[in-house]
Amino acid sequence: MTGIELFQLWLMAFVTLALFSFMYKDNPIYRIAEHIFAGLTAGYQVGLIWDTVILQQLWNPMIDGEWWLFIPGILGFLMFTRFSQKFSWISRMSLAFVMGVTAGIFIISQLHGLVLPQMQDTMIARTSVDKTVELPMTLQSESIFIVDSTTDMALLDSLYPEVKRIDKANPEEYIFSATYTEPSDKGMLEYYAPICSLIGVQDTTIKKEIAAMEVHDDNGIELTTNSDGTITATYSYSSFEKFNSGLYQPKIAVKKMSIMLILSIIIVIGVVSTLIYFYFSHEHVGALGVTAKVGIWFIMISFGAHFGYTVMGRVSLLIGRVQFLVEDWVGSFNQLF
């Protein structure tokens, strides 16, 4: 270990111990570390913003011809009017822009990105997959190569014998199907669900799996009962979806699913009672009161779980520091003497 490395190590050990010492009691060493810390973080931001925002995002594109970026540049500079008594109101313009754009993104991301999917998932019954059986497929083709109708596929067919072009009435729609017999041995809360997957092979980066949701037939998979009692699962693929050209391997399998009734009920009760607990328009009496009470019990259990789970994380951070102190710092003592 060189002198400079030893110095760095001791410096790191010093600030680590200085901050730990606060747990015993407040002391001047802690105050020194605390004040240096505050200063360094402020300085850190200067370098960061200068490089990543002012140079890369504003200055360089502006010289490259994106002259209109002077607008946000000016808006940014106007922020500094904050420090003047007289002109501080001007900074509200920039502030208003920041708040407006953020609020716009927020409305959408909260309602569309959080509320809708979380609601949707609450309604779907929880299931467990008992087993998945891949079907002996009577597919029209084992693999498909999605490409428009004008391309000559002969070359590809000879190279990859498994690649065949699917006959298609509509040049942008591909249909593949498998037939299976729905077994008759299912219980009350069990059912069989087809899963259809279309996985890109070879050098494409696109992959998509289309699994039926936890209701009977869904997500574009159509089920038709044939006269002989078998069921045909058909998935029609249309190229409006985000697929690119490439080789895809279609597969149809059947999952035996059981609905986890108790879990599904717990989740619905949990979500609804938590929502009701945060209902402010009425006093919590009567049925509302009971629901809110259940809500607070659920909330407490959830917080307990959360607390217990978190301990682990906090300890692991301490382990990182102790590892440094014990192995690196104490380990360097013999170099000193």
Place this chain on the structure above:
Amino acid sequence: MQNLTKQLKTTVLYGIILQKILTSSAFAQTNDSIFRVDRINALILVVVFSTTILLYTRWARQGKPLFLRKIPGLDAVEEAVGRATEMGRPVLFVPGIAELDEIETIAGISILGRVAKITAQYETPLNVPVRYPLVLAAGQEVVEQAYIEAGKKDLYDKDTVRYVAGEQFAFTATVNGYMMRERPATNIYMGAFFAESLLLAETGNAAGSIQIAGTARPEQLPFFIAACDYTLMGEELYAASAYLSKEPVMTGGLKGQDFIKILITICILLGVILVMFGFGKEFISLFQSV
């Protein structure tokens, strides 16, 4: 030789794939509608949501009496400030550690306005460390306004709200140091908090302060509950700012959210029932977000 042919063919194949990938963006836009029809459900939600909030806000402004239940822990704010006065020690208010564009911070700032009014009336010193300059600006204006409204403009000190440090833990280190040195009688944490929640609350507890916290972050609530005397959970934070300010705009917004919450509950229950009877497929697909 065979290998070479195969390699050649592979190269050609890759070429075709590459060309297809390059042209596929044009391929994807064959749909001529510029409107995202598939997002119509989100549009409906946004419209229903906005209309509800605006209607309730309008009713609130017109002076329609809108009932809001009492939130436990809110009265504690006034009591706790009173306690600080008795002890002759300051009140510490932390409006979270997020930027002003975080909604929780705005709720925290509006609660700060109310707290500042009480401390102004009691003439108790108030200390507000903040982590972002915009929060600093907003906080200063709100506190000054509160002191003016309480008729104590001469008592207002510009350093009441002060910028401490720009980084989470540098901020925490400074506030913790302050707590152990000045030993405020009351600590109020209202806003967005992250890992520092427990660092602040435990140090405050060690310093013997009464502590009231409020945050909408579910992951930090357990720690505030464990270490503080009162905790406002989740939406209670937003409700608190409406309740304390008694502003019709805030109350109206809260009532509107309550209405939407009931709608959501009904939708969920309806969906569950439909799924149970096997008719849920279409209904559930209404909530698909793309």
Place this chain on the structure above:
Amino acid sequence: MRTTVPVLIAFISGIVLVVSFFFRKGTWLGDLEQEFTVWLTIVGGFTLLLGVVSITRVNWTAVKRKKEGWKYKILTLIAIFAMAIPSVLSPDWSPLFGRAEGSIYDWLFQYQMSPMMATMFATLAFYIASAAFRAFRARSLEATLLLVTATLIMLWRIPMGEWFLNLFPGDIPYLLNTYIMGGINMAVQRGIIIGAALGAASMSLRIILGIERTYMGKG
């Protein structure tokens, strides 16, 4: 002018973002959205610099007026300049400048800031233990639920605890994972997420419509 213009700016910028969400990318509305988000990163960057100016001013005043603890504040000022000045100078002049590896900036980050942040975070392990010891008392039904769940989950998360739980009939680790973490905990988090999302969306709506002006200091 002082209120109307900002409210108008917030309205226009917010509405553009909301409306463009419902239109396909590649249309002029979609492109405007893109431009606005780029602008946001630029204006937002400046607000961070505002903080640096602010902290420098506060500390400078404290040192000048010799306020309590001013000697420590000198350290803060030195730290700010030591970190900031070399970082904005061109690395072409000296390898010590700029932000790359081997610069002053990088060195201070690696050997001062980094260990400090890690240490502050690590103290949480101590605090979480003392908070659990003090607060987890079976005072009421709610408190009991909290402490029993926390204890069970802590046992479940460590190998010997899992072994211990498996001594009892019924697959307790499975039940904890499925019904507590994936059931009750998930449902409650979801309830809070939905509620808080509504709160945040309603606040955003009020900002766009200029009803909420706390951010301008009109609380």
Place this chain on the structure above:
Amino acid sequence: MNFWEKMEKMDRRWVYLMVGLSVILPFIFPLDLPISITPEAQSVFDEVEKIPDGSTVMLVFDYYPSTIAECEPMAIAALHHFFRKNCKVITLSNIPLGGPSMAEAVTRDMAEKYNKVYGVDFVNLGYKYGYVAVLSGMGQSIKSIFPTDNSGTPLEELPLMTNVPNYDSVAFIFEIADNATADYWVSIVYAQYGVPMVCGTTAVSAPKYYSFVASGQFKGLLGGMKGAAEYEQLVGHNAAAVTGMSAQSLVHLLIIFLVILGNISFFLGRKGHKKELV
């Protein structure tokens, strides 16, 4: 004041001392404990396995240096996994403090082991302010948000990036976060672009993300050091996380012991107090 009352009012510094000792001891006397795999970690592994070899993936370093102990083992294990599958890795960070440099250090280190070339097999985009704008902006064009990579090289000069205009060419996103940015990956990127993603997070955030796993918005979840240890085992590269588990176990036992002790003294101390009153 009897023994139990004293116990109840025990100075918190004794607790700190006990915690400190239980973390230090395993370093001196190491324990070897087995680790079980949770389904959430298994699905992270399975999802990565499912990606076709050679695909382009994003590895997001959304954690601060302060949570290195939990998050870095995940990043390292993920890189083992990706590079083994010859995936092209794009790293970026929404964390100004240390995010880009950690991504740089970890990725370069791993790339050396697997003989990967910068610009061809992996790229570090670095950091830009404002995660909301960054995440939604990249859907249209990555280049408009990151005109250059972390070290200032224009994206056009990086062969990997010329084929990746936006999320459409990204097969998979591995988000490692110790804060709420994971929410935005879900509510913006997954909701609007549907790129499959998994999340590695600190133990503190993990419970919250269970609801995202259940709704399929995250395909899998690694929670804290235990999650990292599980993934390390699945990938077959036992490292930091696995060794840390013993110290973890001791502290958990200590806290459970303290909670039990606290409750006994709470009830007994209260009884004693009542007697005095009578």
